[in-house]
Amino acid sequence: MDAELVVTPPGCAHLGSFKVDNWKQNLRAIYQCFVWSGSAEARKRKAKSCVCHVCGVHLNRLHSCLHCVFFGCFTKKHIHEHAKAKRHNLAIELMYGGIYCFLCQDYIYDKDIEIIAKEEQRKAWKMQGVGEKFSTWEPTKRELELLKHNPKRRKITSNCTIGLRGLINLGNTCFMNCIVQALTHTPLLRDFFLSDRHRCEMQSPGSCLVCEMSSLFQEFYSGHRSPHIPYKLLHLVWTHARHLAGYEQQDAHEFLIAALDVLHRHCKGEHCTGRSKGEKLKAHGVSLPRPCGNLDPPAAPALPLGSAAWQWAGCLGGPGSQSHRLLPGDDNGKKANNPNHCNCIIDQIFTGGLQSDVTCQVCHGVSTTIDPFWDISLDLPGSSTPFWPLSPGSEGSVVNGESHASGTTTLTDCLRRFTRPEHLGSSAKIKCSGCHSYQESTKQLTMKKLPIVACFHLKRFEHSAKLRRKITTYVSFPLELDMTPFMASSKENRMNGQYQQPVDSLSNDNKYSLFAVVNHQGTLESGHYTSFIRQHKDQWFKCDDAIITKAGIADVLDSEGYLLFYHKQFLEYE
Amino acid sequence: MNKDAQMRAAINPKLIERECVKELLRAKLIECGWKDQLKSHCKEVIKEKGLEHVTVDDLVAEITPKCRALPVSFRLSPVTSGMKRYRLLTET
Numbered sequence: 001m002d003a004e005l006v007v008t009p010p011g012c013a014h015l016g017s018f019k020v021d022n023w024k025q026n027l028r029a030i031y032q033c034f035v036w037s038g039s040a041e042a043r044k045r046k047a048k049s050c051v052c053h054v055c056g057v058h059l060n061r062l063h064s065c066l067h068c069v070f071f072g073c074f075t076k077k078h079i080h081e082h083a084k085a086k087r088h089n090l091a092i093e094l095m096y097g098g099i100y101c102f103l104c105q106d107y108i109y110d111k112d113i114e115i116i117a118k119e120e121q122r123k124a125w126k127m128q129g130v131g132e133k134f135s136t137w138e139p140t141k142r143e144l145e146l147l148k149h150n151p152k153r154r155k156i157t158s159n160c161t162i163g164l165r166g167l168i169n170l171g172n173t174c175f176m177n178c179i180v181q182a183l184t185h186t187p188l189l190r191d192f193f194l195s196d197r198h199r200c201e202m203q204s205p206g207s208c209l210v211c212e213m214s215s216l217f218q219e220f221y222s223g224h225r226s227p228h229i230p231y232k233l234l235h236l237v238w239t240h241a242r243h244l245a246g247y248e249q250q251d252a253h254e255f256l257i258a259a260l261d262v263l264h265r266h267c268k269g270e271h272c273t274g275r276s277k278g279e280k281l282k283a284h285g286v287s288l289p290r291p292c293g294n295l296d297p298p299a300a301p302a303l304p305l306g307s308a309a310w311q312w313a314g315c316l317g318g319p320g321s322q323s324h325r326l327l328p329g330d331d332n333g334k335k336a337n338n339p340n341h342c343n344c345i346i347d348q349i350f351t352g353g354l355q356s357d358v359t360c361q362v363c364h365g366v367s368t369t370i371d372p373f374w375d376i377s378l379d380l381p382g383s384s385t386p387f388w389p390l391s392p393g394s395e396g397s398v399v400n401g402e403s404h405a406s407g408t409t410t411l412t413d414c415l416r417r418f419t420r421p422e423h424l425g426s427s428a429k430i431k432c433s434g435c436h437s438y439q440e441s442t443k444q445l446t447m448k449k450l451p452i453v454a455c456f457h458l459k460r461f462e463h464s465a466k467l468r469r470k471i472t473t474y475v476s477f478p479l480e481l482d483m484t485p486f487m488a489s490s491k492e493n494r495m496n497g498q499y500q501q502p503v504d505s506l507s508n509d510n511k512y513s514l515f516a517v518v519n520h521q522g523t524l525e526s527g528h529y530t531s532f533i534r535q536h537k538d539q540w541f542k543c544d545d546a547i548i549t550k551a552g553i554a555d556v557l558d559s560e561g562y563l564l565f566y567h568k569q570f571l572e573y574e
Numbered sequence: 575m576n577k578d579a580q581m582r583a584a585i586n587p588k589l590i591e592r593e594c595v596k597e598l599l600r601a602k603l604i605e606c607g608w609k610d611q612l613k614s615h616c617k618e619v620i621k622e623k624g625l626e627h628v629t630v631d632d633l634v635a636e637i638t639p640k641c642r643a644l645p646v647s648f649r650l651s652p653v654t655s656g657m658k659r660y661r662l663l664t665e666t
């Protein structure tokens with residue numbers, strides 16, 4: 001509807017005589033007792049008393065008179081008869097709380113009453129333990145003004161190209177371009193920036209990467225078809241993530257993590273200095289990534305296995321476990337440091353929780369830690385670490401429609417391997433505080449909290465001491481992904497003897513849809529990044545720097561895959 | 575008291591089951607776009623009749639036939655799996 005038709009509710013003229021004395025309190029009481037009964041007694045009272053005074057029925061759109069104690073049904077016109085006879089012109093509908101005026105012969109919307117109604121509804125939901133529910137967006141005064149002063153509207157049809165824009169390669173910057181394409185097509189991130197939600201906290205606003213992202217979104221959704229030149233973005237990246245500066249080809253995954261980190265810091269107004277991961281590593285004598293190279297830190301958590309910095313919080317005698325924060329040790333900087341429970345948009349969208357359970361083989365006590373993560377790095381078959389078997393005695397279960405024995409490695413195979421129980425071996429005994437001695441243990445990773453956007457990083461760049469190569473093993477990945485089998489809760493169910501959930505999972509919480517894929521073509525020494533992004537639910541486009549072409553779903557799913565971006569299908573309120 | 579409790583035990587599960595199915599049905603109707611289609615139909619009616627003149631009852635009269643006529647495409651089995659879920663919940 002056009003902005004001109006939006007009406008701020010003035011109610012009707014007949015409300016004047018109602019809004020006198022203590023009307024607000026009285027109205028609230030009516031809402032609490034007869035419309036949204038939050039407490040058990042209120043519900044009981046409503047059930048007993050809210051019946052039509054004429055026919056005794058409680059259905060048929062029951063209304064309560066606002067001037068006296070009378071309930072009448074609407075469908076049979078019993079409330080109408082009462083209104084006419086007593087000249088009580090206002091009534092309230094008991095299911096949804098709407099106010100009906102018999103003189104206007106319609107429901108009326110008064111701003112003051114709407115506010116009271118909403119408050120009482122929220123109170124009742126809270127009392128019932130329902131929490132917050134979805135309510136449609138309503139513009140604020142300022143937003144209405146903006147809409148009036150900017151009458152130009154853009155209609156999004158299924159074949160319009162708004163949101164698609166090429167990016168000029170500024171000299172081996174395809175690694176950056178791909179990530180920008182993925183981010184600008186992340187639905188929640190797009191909505192955040194297009195609804196102008198960023199308030200800059202940086203002291204020098206010209207250096208804020210979040211502000212630059214905001215302008216980037218404006219560029220992408222402007223409708224311009226010419227490729228965009230992201231020179232300002234590149235400059236900001238060089239300033240804030242110095243290990244990525246220079247015209248050499250960098251790793252797209254590294255760029256993603258660095259970009260998310262800078263965005264996350266800038267959301268809080270923190271200025272990041274050059275204390276980048278690259279510099280930290282230089283101090284340890286590890287070389288910086290060469291063209292398309294990758295540091296290949298361990299998958300998760302932040303500490304390498306068997307490190308002395310890994311400590312037990314203590315094991316209880318039985319299957320009990322306790323959570324604790326992992327002590328800061330030899331942090332490879334791979335995972336985001338999230339000490340202040342930041343609630344910035346980056347954390348809301350990308351941060352998940354990875355649970356690590358270390359079980360002592362002697363006393364079976366478990367020590368649990370939960371670490372935040374922005375992405376999951378998955379080992380591939382063909383690397384120097386053996387891929388198969390996934391774990392001793394693992395069943396070839398059918399999950400996500402893929403079969404174990406087909407020969408092609410699947411994404412779910414990689415995830416199963418990632419969440420397998422792993423014997424840490426006799427050379428990596430851990431001091432168990434339950435046993436007060438060094439014992440062998442098993443470690444297992446599971447997902448505690450899933451992020452809204454899950455990014456999977458297939459570790460194609462092997463960069464060990466002797467070997468530097470790219471692993472080109474084809475890994476098939478699905479369009480829709482169910483993360484339920486990899487959840488910490490599923491693991492607990494299995495341990496408690498509950499059988500595996502049926503294939504059609506009952507809960508929708510863990511279902512994801514693919515929306516972006518970043519691919520790398522070429523070798524370790526020289527290569528090129530391209531990406532596929534999803535538009536309008538079922539259309540895919542290939543982004544090759546400045547060139548955007550339509551792609552089929554088969555092109556996407558057959559591609560090699562380096563970074564896979566999945567978006568939760570269903571979002572829940574907290 | 576005992577009779578009360580008996581009645582409650584007999585009726586409550588059915589009520590809860592009904593609510594579960596209702597919720598699931600609501601979600602499915604939103605998912606498959608039925609609610610959105612009806613909403614745009616409402617907007618058309620309002621545009622036609624004019625915002626000042628249309629009443630809630632006009633809208634109800636207009637969209638009630640359309641509610642049942644609109645094609646709704648989702649499998650019925652999710653509704654029954656909703657009941658399965660409810661049974662799982664009560665049995666644990």
